[in-house]
Amino acid sequence: MADLPLVLLHAFPVDARMWNPVRGGLTTRHRLITPDQRGLGRTPLPGTDREPSLDDAARDVVALLDKLELEQVVLGGCSMGGYVSMAVLRAAPERVAGLVLIDTKATADAPEAAQARRDLALRAESEGVTGWLAEAMLPNVLSAETRETRPDVVETVRDLIDSQPPAGVAWAARAMADRPDSTALLAATDVPALVIVGEDDGLTPPHGAQAMAETLPSGELVVVPQAGHLTPLEAPAMVIEAILGWWPFA
Incomplete structure:
Protein backbone atom coordinates (compact mmCIF):
# COMPACT_ATOMS: atom_id res chain seq x y z
CA MET A 1 0.00 0.00 0.00
CA ALA A 2 3.02 2.29 0.03
CA ASP A 3 2.25 3.52 -3.46
CA LEU A 4 -1.35 4.58 -2.77
CA PRO A 5 -2.04 7.82 -4.67
CA LEU A 6 -3.19 10.92 -2.83
CA VAL A 7 -6.22 12.67 -4.34
CA LEU A 8 -6.77 16.23 -3.08
CA LEU A 9 -9.97 18.15 -3.84
CA HIS A 10 -9.91 21.93 -3.78
CA ALA A 11 -11.88 24.49 -1.81
CA PHE A 12 -14.63 26.89 -2.92
CA PRO A 13 -14.50 29.11 -4.92
CA VAL A 14 -11.05 28.29 -6.31
CA ASP A 15 -9.59 25.42 -8.32
CA ALA A 16 -6.81 22.85 -8.19
CA ARG A 17 -4.12 25.53 -8.45
CA MET A 18 -4.60 26.05 -4.71
CA TRP A 19 -2.47 22.91 -4.24
CA ASN A 20 0.52 24.33 -6.13
CA PRO A 21 2.40 25.35 -2.96
CA VAL A 22 2.27 21.79 -1.57
CA ARG A 23 2.65 19.94 -4.85
CA GLY A 24 6.43 19.72 -4.95
CA GLY A 25 6.80 18.58 -1.38
CA LEU A 26 4.16 15.87 -1.65
CA THR A 27 5.13 14.50 -5.06
CA THR A 28 8.62 13.66 -3.80
CA ARG A 29 6.98 10.83 -1.89
CA HIS A 30 3.55 10.17 -3.39
CA ARG A 31 1.60 10.28 -6.60
CA LEU A 32 -0.62 13.36 -6.30
CA ILE A 33 -3.89 13.84 -8.22
CA THR A 34 -5.64 17.23 -7.98
CA PRO A 35 -8.66 17.53 -10.28
CA ASP A 36 -10.65 20.69 -10.89
CA GLN A 37 -14.19 20.04 -9.70
CA ARG A 38 -17.16 20.42 -12.00
CA GLY A 39 -17.79 23.94 -13.20
CA LEU A 40 -14.56 25.30 -11.69
CA GLY A 41 -11.09 25.75 -13.11
CA ARG A 42 -10.80 23.89 -16.40
CA THR A 43 -13.57 21.37 -15.75
CA PRO A 44 -16.84 22.23 -17.52
CA LEU A 45 -20.20 22.20 -15.81
CA PRO A 46 -22.21 19.31 -17.27
CA GLY A 47 -25.67 20.10 -18.50
CA THR A 48 -28.30 18.53 -16.26
CA ASP A 49 -31.83 19.12 -15.06
CA ARG A 50 -31.03 17.82 -11.57
CA GLU A 51 -30.71 20.10 -8.59
CA PRO A 52 -27.07 20.75 -7.66
CA SER A 53 -25.78 18.02 -5.34
CA LEU A 54 -22.37 17.08 -4.00
CA ASP A 55 -23.38 13.49 -4.80
CA ASP A 56 -22.77 14.35 -8.45
CA ALA A 57 -19.38 15.84 -7.57
CA ALA A 58 -18.61 12.58 -5.75
CA ARG A 59 -19.57 10.57 -8.82
CA ASP A 60 -17.13 12.69 -10.81
CA VAL A 61 -14.34 11.64 -8.44
CA VAL A 62 -15.28 7.95 -8.64
CA ALA A 63 -15.41 8.20 -12.44
CA LEU A 64 -11.90 9.71 -12.40
CA LEU A 65 -10.63 6.84 -10.25
CA ASP A 66 -12.20 4.38 -12.70
CA LYS A 67 -10.58 6.16 -15.64
CA LEU A 68 -7.18 6.06 -13.93
CA GLU A 69 -7.76 2.41 -12.92
CA LEU A 70 -7.24 3.16 -9.23
CA GLU A 71 -9.01 0.76 -6.91
CA GLN A 72 -8.16 2.70 -3.75
CA VAL A 73 -6.67 6.07 -2.88
CA VAL A 74 -6.03 8.31 0.07
CA LEU A 75 -8.70 10.95 -0.43
CA GLY A 76 -8.49 14.46 0.91
CA GLY A 77 -9.94 17.88 0.48
CA CYS A 78 -9.98 21.42 1.77
CA SER A 79 -13.29 23.04 2.76
CA MET A 80 -15.70 22.10 -0.06
CA GLY A 81 -13.19 19.45 -1.10
CA GLY A 82 -13.71 17.89 2.32
CA TYR A 83 -17.47 17.90 1.80
CA VAL A 84 -17.01 16.13 -1.54
CA SER A 85 -14.64 13.63 0.09
CA MET A 86 -17.40 12.76 2.55
CA ALA A 87 -19.84 12.38 -0.33
CA VAL A 88 -17.40 9.94 -1.95
CA LEU A 89 -17.26 8.04 1.33
CA ARG A 90 -21.04 7.81 1.24
CA ALA A 91 -21.12 6.65 -2.38
CA ALA A 92 -18.08 4.38 -2.63
CA PRO A 93 -16.40 3.76 0.74
CA GLU A 94 -14.44 0.83 -0.67
CA ARG A 95 -12.38 3.25 -2.79
CA VAL A 96 -11.09 5.23 0.21
CA ALA A 97 -8.09 3.78 2.08
CA GLY A 98 -7.43 6.92 4.11
CA LEU A 99 -8.70 10.47 4.62
CA VAL A 100 -7.08 13.91 4.80
CA LEU A 101 -9.67 16.52 5.82
CA ILE A 102 -8.39 20.10 5.76
CA ASP A 103 -10.31 23.12 7.09
CA THR A 104 -13.66 21.46 6.64
CA LYS A 105 -16.52 20.17 8.78
CA ALA A 106 -18.90 17.24 9.00
CA THR A 107 -21.99 19.18 10.00
CA ALA A 108 -24.58 20.54 7.58
CA ASP A 109 -25.18 24.26 7.13
CA ALA A 110 -27.51 26.06 9.50
CA PRO A 111 -30.54 27.47 7.63
CA GLU A 112 -29.15 31.00 7.53
CA ALA A 113 -25.78 29.80 6.20
CA ALA A 114 -27.50 27.71 3.53
CA GLN A 115 -29.58 30.73 2.49
CA ALA A 116 -26.42 32.86 2.26
CA ARG A 117 -24.98 30.31 -0.18
CA ARG A 118 -28.14 30.46 -2.30
CA ASP A 119 -28.00 34.25 -2.30
CA LEU A 120 -24.35 34.07 -3.39
CA ALA A 121 -25.35 31.74 -6.24
CA LEU A 122 -28.00 34.16 -7.49
CA ARG A 123 -25.59 37.09 -7.38
CA ALA A 124 -22.88 35.12 -9.23
CA GLU A 125 -25.38 34.31 -11.98
CA SER A 126 -26.64 37.88 -12.28
CA GLU A 127 -23.39 39.84 -11.81
CA GLY A 128 -20.54 37.42 -12.44
CA VAL A 129 -17.92 37.01 -9.72
CA THR A 130 -15.30 39.69 -10.40
CA GLY A 131 -15.33 42.82 -8.30
CA TRP A 132 -17.14 41.46 -5.27
CA LEU A 133 -16.73 37.75 -4.50
CA ALA A 134 -13.03 37.85 -3.65
CA GLU A 135 -13.50 40.97 -1.52
CA ALA A 136 -16.34 39.28 0.34
CA MET A 137 -14.43 36.05 0.94
CA LEU A 138 -10.83 37.08 1.62
CA PRO A 139 -11.48 38.15 5.24
CA ASN A 140 -13.12 34.77 5.89
CA VAL A 141 -10.69 32.42 4.14
CA LEU A 142 -7.34 34.00 5.13
CA SER A 143 -6.15 34.76 8.63
CA ALA A 144 -5.46 38.33 9.70
CA GLU A 145 -1.78 37.40 9.89
CA THR A 146 -1.78 36.24 6.27
CA ARG A 147 -3.72 39.28 5.02
CA GLU A 148 -1.36 41.68 6.81
CA THR A 149 1.99 40.05 6.03
CA ARG A 150 1.53 37.90 2.90
CA PRO A 151 0.30 40.10 0.02
CA ASP A 152 1.43 37.42 -2.43
CA VAL A 153 -0.99 34.91 -0.93
CA VAL A 154 -3.79 37.49 -0.86
CA GLU A 155 -3.30 38.24 -4.56
CA THR A 156 -3.07 34.54 -5.45
CA VAL A 157 -6.39 33.82 -3.76
CA ARG A 158 -7.98 36.92 -5.29
CA ASP A 159 -6.86 35.86 -8.77
CA LEU A 160 -8.11 32.29 -8.23
CA ILE A 161 -11.55 33.50 -7.17
CA ASP A 162 -11.83 36.08 -9.94
CA SER A 163 -11.02 33.47 -12.60
CA GLN A 164 -13.84 31.06 -11.73
CA PRO A 165 -16.85 30.66 -14.06
CA PRO A 166 -19.95 32.19 -12.44
CA ALA A 167 -22.13 29.21 -13.35
CA GLY A 168 -19.73 26.83 -11.62
CA VAL A 169 -19.60 29.04 -8.54
CA ALA A 170 -23.40 29.11 -8.41
CA TRP A 171 -23.69 25.34 -8.85
CA ALA A 172 -21.17 24.61 -6.09
CA ALA A 173 -22.75 27.08 -3.67
CA ARG A 174 -26.18 25.48 -4.10
CA ALA A 175 -24.75 21.98 -3.81
CA MET A 176 -23.00 22.84 -0.55
CA ALA A 177 -26.14 24.47 0.84
CA ASP A 178 -28.03 21.18 0.50
CA ARG A 179 -25.35 18.80 1.78
CA PRO A 180 -26.30 16.42 4.62
CA ASP A 181 -24.70 16.07 8.03
CA SER A 182 -21.84 13.56 7.78
CA THR A 183 -21.03 13.06 11.46
CA ALA A 184 -22.48 9.54 11.63
CA LEU A 185 -20.73 8.69 8.37
CA LEU A 186 -17.34 9.65 9.80
CA ALA A 187 -18.04 7.74 13.01
CA ALA A 188 -18.47 4.61 10.88
CA THR A 189 -15.36 5.24 8.76
CA ASP A 190 -12.53 3.29 10.33
CA VAL A 191 -9.66 4.20 8.02
CA PRO A 192 -6.56 6.22 8.94
CA ALA A 193 -7.63 9.85 8.95
CA LEU A 194 -5.79 13.14 9.32
CA VAL A 195 -7.62 16.36 10.19
CA ILE A 196 -5.73 19.61 9.56
CA VAL A 197 -7.06 23.02 10.58
CA GLY A 198 -5.74 26.55 10.72
CA GLU A 199 -5.47 27.96 14.23
CA ASP A 200 -7.30 31.10 13.05
CA ASP A 201 -9.86 29.39 10.79
CA GLY A 202 -13.10 31.21 11.51
CA LEU A 203 -15.24 29.23 9.06
CA THR A 204 -14.38 25.73 10.29
CA PRO A 205 -12.63 26.45 13.60
CA LEU A 216 -13.31 9.38 13.37
CA PRO A 217 -12.28 6.02 14.87
CA SER A 218 -8.70 6.50 13.66
CA GLY A 219 -8.50 10.27 13.48
CA GLU A 220 -5.50 12.51 14.20
CA LEU A 221 -5.56 16.30 14.48
CA VAL A 222 -2.95 18.87 13.44
CA VAL A 223 -3.53 22.57 14.19
CA VAL A 224 -1.50 24.96 12.01
CA PRO A 225 -0.47 28.18 13.81
CA GLN A 226 -1.43 31.59 12.36
CA ALA A 227 -3.26 30.07 9.39
CA GLY A 228 -6.88 30.57 8.44
CA HIS A 229 -9.19 28.54 6.21
CA LEU A 230 -6.76 27.88 3.35
CA THR A 231 -3.80 26.29 5.12
CA PRO A 232 -2.30 24.74 1.95
CA LEU A 233 -1.82 28.29 0.63
CA GLU A 234 -1.05 29.99 3.94
CA ALA A 235 1.30 27.42 5.50
CA PRO A 236 2.25 24.91 2.81
CA ALA A 237 5.38 23.62 4.54
CA MET A 238 3.36 22.70 7.64
CA VAL A 239 0.69 20.97 5.58
CA ILE A 240 3.34 18.95 3.72
CA GLU A 241 5.00 18.03 7.01
CA ALA A 242 1.68 17.01 8.55
CA ILE A 243 0.69 14.73 5.65
CA LEU A 244 4.11 13.13 5.21
CA GLY A 245 4.53 12.67 8.94
CA TRP A 246 1.12 11.06 9.28
CA TRP A 247 1.19 8.81 6.20
CA PRO A 248 0.40 5.34 7.66
CA PHE A 249 0.68 3.22 4.53
CA ALA A 250 4.15 1.64 4.69
Whole structure:
Protein backbone atom coordinates (compact mmCIF):
# COMPACT_ATOMS: atom_id res chain seq x y z
CA MET A 1 0.00 0.00 0.00
CA ALA A 2 3.02 2.29 0.03
CA ASP A 3 2.25 3.52 -3.46
CA LEU A 4 -1.35 4.58 -2.77
CA PRO A 5 -2.04 7.82 -4.67
CA LEU A 6 -3.19 10.92 -2.83
CA VAL A 7 -6.22 12.67 -4.34
CA LEU A 8 -6.77 16.23 -3.08
CA LEU A 9 -9.97 18.15 -3.84
CA HIS A 10 -9.91 21.93 -3.78
CA ALA A 11 -11.88 24.49 -1.81
CA PHE A 12 -14.63 26.89 -2.92
CA PRO A 13 -14.50 29.11 -4.92
CA VAL A 14 -11.05 28.29 -6.31
CA ASP A 15 -9.59 25.42 -8.32
CA ALA A 16 -6.81 22.85 -8.19
CA ARG A 17 -4.12 25.53 -8.45
CA MET A 18 -4.60 26.05 -4.71
CA TRP A 19 -2.47 22.91 -4.24
CA ASN A 20 0.52 24.33 -6.13
CA PRO A 21 2.40 25.35 -2.96
CA VAL A 22 2.27 21.79 -1.57
CA ARG A 23 2.65 19.94 -4.85
CA GLY A 24 6.43 19.72 -4.95
CA GLY A 25 6.80 18.58 -1.38
CA LEU A 26 4.16 15.87 -1.65
CA THR A 27 5.13 14.50 -5.06
CA THR A 28 8.62 13.66 -3.80
CA ARG A 29 6.98 10.83 -1.89
CA HIS A 30 3.55 10.17 -3.39
CA ARG A 31 1.60 10.28 -6.60
CA LEU A 32 -0.62 13.36 -6.30
CA ILE A 33 -3.89 13.84 -8.22
CA THR A 34 -5.64 17.23 -7.98
CA PRO A 35 -8.66 17.53 -10.28
CA ASP A 36 -10.65 20.69 -10.89
CA GLN A 37 -14.19 20.04 -9.70
CA ARG A 38 -17.16 20.42 -12.00
CA GLY A 39 -17.79 23.94 -13.20
CA LEU A 40 -14.56 25.30 -11.69
CA GLY A 41 -11.09 25.75 -13.11
CA ARG A 42 -10.80 23.89 -16.40
CA THR A 43 -13.57 21.37 -15.75
CA PRO A 44 -16.84 22.23 -17.52
CA LEU A 45 -20.20 22.20 -15.81
CA PRO A 46 -22.21 19.31 -17.27
CA GLY A 47 -25.67 20.10 -18.50
CA THR A 48 -28.30 18.53 -16.26
CA ASP A 49 -31.83 19.12 -15.06
CA ARG A 50 -31.03 17.82 -11.57
CA GLU A 51 -30.71 20.10 -8.59
CA PRO A 52 -27.07 20.75 -7.66
CA SER A 53 -25.78 18.02 -5.34
CA LEU A 54 -22.37 17.08 -4.00
CA ASP A 55 -23.38 13.49 -4.80
CA ASP A 56 -22.77 14.35 -8.45
CA ALA A 57 -19.38 15.84 -7.57
CA ALA A 58 -18.61 12.58 -5.75
CA ARG A 59 -19.57 10.57 -8.82
CA ASP A 60 -17.13 12.69 -10.81
CA VAL A 61 -14.34 11.64 -8.44
CA VAL A 62 -15.28 7.95 -8.64
CA ALA A 63 -15.41 8.20 -12.44
CA LEU A 64 -11.90 9.71 -12.40
CA LEU A 65 -10.63 6.84 -10.25
CA ASP A 66 -12.20 4.38 -12.70
CA LYS A 67 -10.58 6.16 -15.64
CA LEU A 68 -7.18 6.06 -13.93
CA GLU A 69 -7.76 2.41 -12.92
CA LEU A 70 -7.24 3.16 -9.23
CA GLU A 71 -9.01 0.76 -6.91
CA GLN A 72 -8.16 2.70 -3.75
CA VAL A 73 -6.67 6.07 -2.88
CA VAL A 74 -6.03 8.31 0.07
CA LEU A 75 -8.70 10.95 -0.43
CA GLY A 76 -8.49 14.46 0.91
CA GLY A 77 -9.94 17.88 0.48
CA CYS A 78 -9.98 21.42 1.77
CA SER A 79 -13.29 23.04 2.76
CA MET A 80 -15.70 22.10 -0.06
CA GLY A 81 -13.19 19.45 -1.10
CA GLY A 82 -13.71 17.89 2.32
CA TYR A 83 -17.47 17.90 1.80
CA VAL A 84 -17.01 16.13 -1.54
CA SER A 85 -14.64 13.63 0.09
CA MET A 86 -17.40 12.76 2.55
CA ALA A 87 -19.84 12.38 -0.33
CA VAL A 88 -17.40 9.94 -1.95
CA LEU A 89 -17.26 8.04 1.33
CA ARG A 90 -21.04 7.81 1.24
CA ALA A 91 -21.12 6.65 -2.38
CA ALA A 92 -18.08 4.38 -2.63
CA PRO A 93 -16.40 3.76 0.74
CA GLU A 94 -14.44 0.83 -0.67
CA ARG A 95 -12.38 3.25 -2.79
CA VAL A 96 -11.09 5.23 0.21
CA ALA A 97 -8.09 3.78 2.08
CA GLY A 98 -7.43 6.92 4.11
CA LEU A 99 -8.70 10.47 4.62
CA VAL A 100 -7.08 13.91 4.80
CA LEU A 101 -9.67 16.52 5.82
CA ILE A 102 -8.39 20.10 5.76
CA ASP A 103 -10.31 23.12 7.09
CA THR A 104 -13.66 21.46 6.64
CA LYS A 105 -16.52 20.17 8.78
CA ALA A 106 -18.90 17.24 9.00
CA THR A 107 -21.99 19.18 10.00
CA ALA A 108 -24.58 20.54 7.58
CA ASP A 109 -25.18 24.26 7.13
CA ALA A 110 -27.51 26.06 9.50
CA PRO A 111 -30.54 27.47 7.63
CA GLU A 112 -29.15 31.00 7.53
CA ALA A 113 -25.78 29.80 6.20
CA ALA A 114 -27.50 27.71 3.53
CA GLN A 115 -29.58 30.73 2.49
CA ALA A 116 -26.42 32.86 2.26
CA ARG A 117 -24.98 30.31 -0.18
CA ARG A 118 -28.14 30.46 -2.30
CA ASP A 119 -28.00 34.25 -2.30
CA LEU A 120 -24.35 34.07 -3.39
CA ALA A 121 -25.35 31.74 -6.24
CA LEU A 122 -28.00 34.16 -7.49
CA ARG A 123 -25.59 37.09 -7.38
CA ALA A 124 -22.88 35.12 -9.23
CA GLU A 125 -25.38 34.31 -11.98
CA SER A 126 -26.64 37.88 -12.28
CA GLU A 127 -23.39 39.84 -11.81
CA GLY A 128 -20.54 37.42 -12.44
CA VAL A 129 -17.92 37.01 -9.72
CA THR A 130 -15.30 39.69 -10.40
CA GLY A 131 -15.33 42.82 -8.30
CA TRP A 132 -17.14 41.46 -5.27
CA LEU A 133 -16.73 37.75 -4.50
CA ALA A 134 -13.03 37.85 -3.65
CA GLU A 135 -13.50 40.97 -1.52
CA ALA A 136 -16.34 39.28 0.34
CA MET A 137 -14.43 36.05 0.94
CA LEU A 138 -10.83 37.08 1.62
CA PRO A 139 -11.48 38.15 5.24
CA ASN A 140 -13.12 34.77 5.89
CA VAL A 141 -10.69 32.42 4.14
CA LEU A 142 -7.34 34.00 5.13
CA SER A 143 -6.15 34.76 8.63
CA ALA A 144 -5.46 38.33 9.70
CA GLU A 145 -1.78 37.40 9.89
CA THR A 146 -1.78 36.24 6.27
CA ARG A 147 -3.72 39.28 5.02
CA GLU A 148 -1.36 41.68 6.81
CA THR A 149 1.99 40.05 6.03
CA ARG A 150 1.53 37.90 2.90
CA PRO A 151 0.30 40.10 0.02
CA ASP A 152 1.43 37.42 -2.43
CA VAL A 153 -0.99 34.91 -0.93
CA VAL A 154 -3.79 37.49 -0.86
CA GLU A 155 -3.30 38.24 -4.56
CA THR A 156 -3.07 34.54 -5.45
CA VAL A 157 -6.39 33.82 -3.76
CA ARG A 158 -7.98 36.92 -5.29
CA ASP A 159 -6.86 35.86 -8.77
CA LEU A 160 -8.11 32.29 -8.23
CA ILE A 161 -11.55 33.50 -7.17
CA ASP A 162 -11.83 36.08 -9.94
CA SER A 163 -11.02 33.47 -12.60
CA GLN A 164 -13.84 31.06 -11.73
CA PRO A 165 -16.85 30.66 -14.06
CA PRO A 166 -19.95 32.19 -12.44
CA ALA A 167 -22.13 29.21 -13.35
CA GLY A 168 -19.73 26.83 -11.62
CA VAL A 169 -19.60 29.04 -8.54
CA ALA A 170 -23.40 29.11 -8.41
CA TRP A 171 -23.69 25.34 -8.85
CA ALA A 172 -21.17 24.61 -6.09
CA ALA A 173 -22.75 27.08 -3.67
CA ARG A 174 -26.18 25.48 -4.10
CA ALA A 175 -24.75 21.98 -3.81
CA MET A 176 -23.00 22.84 -0.55
CA ALA A 177 -26.14 24.47 0.84
CA ASP A 178 -28.03 21.18 0.50
CA ARG A 179 -25.35 18.80 1.78
CA PRO A 180 -26.30 16.42 4.62
CA ASP A 181 -24.70 16.07 8.03
CA SER A 182 -21.84 13.56 7.78
CA THR A 183 -21.03 13.06 11.46
CA ALA A 184 -22.48 9.54 11.63
CA LEU A 185 -20.73 8.69 8.37
CA LEU A 186 -17.34 9.65 9.80
CA ALA A 187 -18.04 7.74 13.01
CA ALA A 188 -18.47 4.61 10.88
CA THR A 189 -15.36 5.24 8.76
CA ASP A 190 -12.53 3.29 10.33
CA VAL A 191 -9.66 4.20 8.02
CA PRO A 192 -6.56 6.22 8.94
CA ALA A 193 -7.63 9.85 8.95
CA LEU A 194 -5.79 13.14 9.32
CA VAL A 195 -7.62 16.36 10.19
CA ILE A 196 -5.73 19.61 9.56
CA VAL A 197 -7.06 23.02 10.58
CA GLY A 198 -5.74 26.55 10.72
CA GLU A 199 -5.47 27.96 14.23
CA ASP A 200 -7.30 31.10 13.05
CA ASP A 201 -9.86 29.39 10.79
CA GLY A 202 -13.10 31.21 11.51
CA LEU A 203 -15.24 29.23 9.06
CA THR A 204 -14.38 25.73 10.29
CA PRO A 205 -12.63 26.45 13.60
CA PRO A 206 -10.26 24.19 15.54
CA HIS A 207 -12.86 23.06 18.07
CA GLY A 208 -14.95 21.64 15.23
CA ALA A 209 -11.90 19.98 13.71
CA GLN A 210 -11.10 18.42 17.06
CA ALA A 211 -14.63 17.07 17.33
CA MET A 212 -14.33 15.64 13.82
CA ALA A 213 -11.00 13.98 14.63
CA GLU A 214 -12.51 12.50 17.78
CA THR A 215 -15.53 11.25 15.82
CA LEU A 216 -13.31 9.38 13.37
CA PRO A 217 -12.28 6.02 14.87
CA SER A 218 -8.70 6.50 13.66
CA GLY A 219 -8.50 10.27 13.48
CA GLU A 220 -5.50 12.51 14.20
CA LEU A 221 -5.56 16.30 14.48
CA VAL A 222 -2.95 18.87 13.44
CA VAL A 223 -3.53 22.57 14.19
CA VAL A 224 -1.50 24.96 12.01
CA PRO A 225 -0.47 28.18 13.81
CA GLN A 226 -1.43 31.59 12.36
CA ALA A 227 -3.26 30.07 9.39
CA GLY A 228 -6.88 30.57 8.44
CA HIS A 229 -9.19 28.54 6.21
CA LEU A 230 -6.76 27.88 3.35
CA THR A 231 -3.80 26.29 5.12
CA PRO A 232 -2.30 24.74 1.95
CA LEU A 233 -1.82 28.29 0.63
CA GLU A 234 -1.05 29.99 3.94
CA ALA A 235 1.30 27.42 5.50
CA PRO A 236 2.25 24.91 2.81
CA ALA A 237 5.38 23.62 4.54
CA MET A 238 3.36 22.70 7.64
CA VAL A 239 0.69 20.97 5.58
CA ILE A 240 3.34 18.95 3.72
CA GLU A 241 5.00 18.03 7.01
CA ALA A 242 1.68 17.01 8.55
CA ILE A 243 0.69 14.73 5.65
CA LEU A 244 4.11 13.13 5.21
CA GLY A 245 4.53 12.67 8.94
CA TRP A 246 1.12 11.06 9.28
CA TRP A 247 1.19 8.81 6.20
CA PRO A 248 0.40 5.34 7.66
CA PHE A 249 0.68 3.22 4.53
CA ALA A 250 4.15 1.64 4.69
